[in-house]
Amino acid sequence: MDFNKAYKTIIARIVERGGQQEIDEIIRFYGYDKVVTAIRDEIYFLPNYAIDKALKFFPELKKEEMYCYLNRKDKPYHWI
Template sequence: MIRQFDKYKGIHPGIVLDRELKKRSIKQRPFALSLEEHPQTFNAIIKGKRGISTALALKIERELGLEEGTLVILQAYYDIQKIKEKESKSTPNLHILSKALFWDTDIQHIDWERQYRAVIQRVFERGNENDKNEIIRFYGAEKVSQALQKSNIRNPYTIYRSDKTTD
């Protein structure tokens, strides 16, 4: 990949393409038509609302004289970035949590942010130390402590046990 595009890793390739077209004073609609693509599809790509296919990326790269594979690689880096963001924010590590904790629920459909009090309460009532540590890592000790204080669990101090052993 051309070094000038290294700084664009994780950015949607449509945004990079838009900058490139503007830099060359090329209008979006005529360019899309010259590639035999629908202008609406092209516009969705430029705005970052749609991914760029390999076939279209090759057409664009040929037309603009870009190194082959540049836009495809940018799309791959963008997809990787989105998956990492989603994984880091959306769920705790489900491989650590005991399956029995959520036996009555489809764990894939839990809204971890909206239902955090119920999740924390369940884990601290029924979970083992690994379960508790993962929930503390995911939500943070402060949020867990606050949720436990509002629940009927008597000893919210137990969440700090693992921290105390490192003294």
């Protein structure tokens, strides 16, 4: 797996399933700015609980600015 090409997927999964130690590791590997930018502007989908976790880990993020939140707002999801 190329960790640089798959950074969006890796960051999304760590936010979704990881804890503070894993968040610290992706920040060390990718850099704080790249992680925050990916969460805010590039990740297409995160479940509600993962969005809440991201807001807890990165206090400068706002739910209303996150692409994954804006993309799903007021849309029904048939698979959930």
